[in-house]
Amino acid sequence: MRLAEYTDYTLRVLMSCAAQPDGLITIAELAERHGVSKNHLMKIVNDLARQGVLQTTRGRGGGLCLAKPATDIRVGDVVRNSETDFRLAECFDARTNACTLTPSCRLKGVLQGALDAYFKALDGVTLAELVAPPPPRSGGRRSVPIVAAVPVRRPAAKRG
Template sequence: MRLSSMADYAVVTMRAAAQHCGGSRASATQLAEETGIPLPTTQKLISLLSRGGLLKSMRGAGGGIQLARPAAAISLTDIIEAVEGPIAMTACVERGRHDCALEPSCQVKPHWGAVNDAIRGALDNVSLASLSDTAPVRLTESAHA
């Protein structure tokens, strides 16, 4: 499993936005320069992340972009789902999806929900604030349960 480039860039963009917490608001241009992500991609990410309730943007003098809530209250799950939609390891764990030819006889289907929940739980346990620290992220014990 690999995150899409957009989900990866969204995490990088959110980390850069978090670095401005408590200070002045950042602009899309500033975030693009700080992250190395092209401006059009940064603008698209800001739009998706704003729609997902993670960023707020204000127009006019003193305007710019800021986190919609504290970095400690934003998880990797929040960021990834704002860009990619609900986390689903397979189609059969997505609500309403029944497009797998093996579904009626699949012996693994009953277990995919637990796998999906474990991955989602691990991502839930990594906050944006922890990504702003210089020390590597350490998962809590509950992430391994």
């Protein structure tokens, strides 16, 4: 199974925000960091904001940040909300299934079991765990952080 590019970038946006919990990141910074167009990231950010996962602030000093703690965001939920199709084989869609093996085939059950295990693994991991510093390695080798730090900008004070 392969994640769609959209899901890959969705996870990168969320991981970048989780790595800077006290600051804002701009779409321009994310685009430069990941080599993705701003327009593509705008769609992702808008979807995540609509889902209540990201909070966006417009204007000078604006940017985006997580709308809830990274510990409350399960990777499985992000993947489910980003991917459009989990039909692993033709037989997963009863409306279009034309496979002649379907009545006696057990492949669908095996694939469904694999998909269930895939989501069980993803549901067991939070966004916070993805960006946490890795445990020290034996042998004295230093580990490199997954998400490179960018300058942190504090959210602008709200005027009221």
